[in-house]
Amino acid sequence: MNNFRFYNPTEIIFGKGTIAKLKERLPKKAKILLLYGGGSIKHNGVYDQVIAALNKHRVVEFGGIEPNPDYSTLMKAVKEVRKKKIDFLLAVGGGSVIDGAKFIALASKYEGDNPWHLLSHSEARNATSALPLAVVLTLPATGSEFNRNCVISRREKRAKLSFTSDLVFPQFSILDPETTYTLPVKQIRNGIVDAFIHTTEQYLTYPAGGIVQDRQAEALLLALIECAPLAMQTDPVNYDGRANYMWAASNALNHLISMGVPGDWATHGIGHELTALYGLDHAETLAVVLPWLLWYKREQKKEKLLQCGERVFGVKTGTTEERIDRTITAISAFFHSLGMPTALSSYGIDPDEAAAIVEKRLVKRGATRGEYNDIDGPAAAAILRMSR
Ligand code: NZQ
Ligand code: ZN
Numbered sequence: 001m002n003n004f005r006f007y008n009p010t011e012i013i014f015g016k017g018t019i020a021k022l023k024e025r026l027p028k029k030a031k032i033l034l035l036y037g038g039g040s041i042k043h044n045g046v047y048d049q050v051i052a053a054l055n056k057h058r059v060v061e062f063g064g065i066e067p068n069p070d071y072s073t074l075m076k077a078v079k080e081v082r083k084k085k086i087d088f089l090l091a092v093g094g095g096s097v098i099d100g101a102k103f104i105a106l107a108s109k110y111e112g113d114n115p116w117h118l119l120s121h122s123e124a125r126n127a128t129s130a131l132p133l134a135v136v137l138t139l140p141a142t143g144s145e146f147n148r149n150c151v152i153s154r155r156e157k158r159a160k161l162s163f164t165s166d167l168v169f170p171q172f173s174i175l176d177p178e179t180t181y182t183l184p185v186k187q188i189r190n191g192i193v194d195a196f197i198h199t200t201e202q203y204l205t206y207p208a209g210g211i212v213q214d215r216q217a218e219a220l221l222l223a224l225i226e227c228a229p230l231a232m233q234t235d236p237v238n239y240d241g242r243a244n245y246m247w248a249a250s251n252a253l254n255h256l257i258s259m260g261v262p263g264d265w266a267t268h269g270i271g272h273e274l275t276a277l278y279g280l281d282h283a284e285t286l287a288v289v290l291p292w293l294l295w296y297k298r299e300q301k302k303e304k305l306l307q308c309g310e311r312v313f314g315v316k317t318g319t320t321e322e323r324i325d326r327t328i329t330a331i332s333a334f335f336h337s338l339g340m341p342t343a344l345s346s347y348g349i350d351p352d353e354a355a356a357i358v359e360k361r362l363v364k365r366g367a368t369r370g371e372y373n374d375i376d377g378p379a380a381a382a383i384l385r386m387s388r
Contacts, residue, residue: 001209001260008254010146011172014247016239018176019046019136022053022090025172026134030088031058033081035101037065037093044182046138050092060084065093068275068282069100071116071154074107078115081108081131089131091170094139094187095151095282102150102168105130119152124163135173139183140246141191141283143198143253145173153276160276175250177242188232188245189338190283195249196224196334197286201265202258204294204304205371210261214307217257221312223248225334232338266369267293270380273358278349287340288347291332292386296379298324300372344387351388355381 013021026032034050041047051059062077080086081104091101107115109129118124135145144150148169151162180188203217223244230241251257270293271285280288298305302324309315309327318326332342344351362368363377370379 001213004259006255006259007166008146008169008256010170010254012146012175012250013172014175015243016176016178018174019049019179020053021174022050022134022136023056026054026057026090027088028057031060031084031086032088032090033077033084033086033104034059034061035065035077035089035091035093035097035104036061036063037067037097039063040182041092041138044138044179046092046136046179050090050136060086065097065100067094067096068151068153068160069096069103071103071152072156074100074103074152075115077104078107087131089133090136091133092136092138094137095142095144098135098137098142098144098170099150099152101133101135102144102165103152105133105168106163106165116154119161119163120159122163124150124165127165127167130165130167132171133168135170136179137173137175137246137250138179139187139191140175140180140242140249141187141194143195143250145170145175146250146254148255149253151272158276160272162272173250175246177239177246180242180246181237185232185234185339186281189340190281191249192224192228192231192245192338193287193335193340194283195245195252196221197267197283197290198252199224199257200290200308200331201267202261202263204301204308205262205264206300207303207307208261210259213257213259213261218308218311220248220252220257221308224252225312228334228338262371264369264371264375266375266380269362269367269369269375270358270383273361273380274344274354277354277357278347280347283340284347287335287342288344288387289383291328291335291342292383293375294328294331295386296383297370297375298328342387344384351385354387355384358384 153160227244230238231245274285313330359377359381
């Protein structure tokens, strides 16, 4: 196991009726910017619960943060923060609103000329201050409510980039499973697949002696498989199904299972390119990459694929090659059982064309990922050409 530092200061407040806790948790004197998305919170009672809890606080609102939050929208919010002297951000929504809040938190304190450099020149790494933020989560998927990651899109440049910073951990996050009751089934499917692939990115690499981390990752994969049918249920909704899905997704990307072991993250790197180019949902991009990446890297990932097959999918017999085949097929079959396609061609996208464009973009940026840092432009292209 490698040396590591584990740091996660986010307080989690979980359960029914917990939005009311905002009243006591948010600083009394703060001027709060309430950030939200396209309006789902106004239709499902979440907005009303937040406003009721904040009736003694000074609140300014900023709505309209789109899925895959856009730099230009967020810069408008940064202007508001400065003009209205905001000193606390409250993100109410899914990963897009939360990541938007994280960017606003850093960009509002940024003193350089070009806030896009926080992402494109990795300047977030050197940032020394940020506005504090808190979260009310309405879409379990990204783990953003429990981590230091942020992913921002910039449509005018067809770009989607990320940063990490300790400064953007939420101070606290409220996770009320009842907020998920209005989620369209497609978003629940997306959330389960995103959380599943966050786990495989940190687990399907090579053995590194992380017995605890491996067992935790396997527990998350098994829990997601077990609770998926209950979480997808809509009539009636199942509280424990939603609660377990919510808690699994938060745990899948709160940094814990990655401690001391290698990470891959190439599926995410390639996926972000596909969202920037074709506008696919984040999880949709991951599901058209992961199975093919596993086929492509089956030799390097052999030991962990065999372990995953045996411990998660019960694949215990057959030759090594047969067991690996069956494990990758079982992962795809799980995605299909949720109604999630695993081929680019399902979206009418030509895999050869996508491969050529993504290869060029990754080569231009010199971007490489994978546990051996060997998934470069040409490797990404080879993976995408298989996605048919
Ligand atoms: O905008 P509103 O009207 O709120 O509607 C949203 C949006 O249309 C809707 N929604 C959310 N909660 C709802 C609801 N609809 C009904 N009822 C509710 N309770 O769902 C739609 C999608 O929301 P979004 O926030 O975009 O989804 P998600 O949570 O999947 O976030 C995706 C973004 O997070 C990034 C992705 O790249 C993408 O930009 N990620 C962030 C990560 C992180 N910070 O750690 C890691 C991930 O790998 C990912 O990259
Ligand atoms: Zn993801």
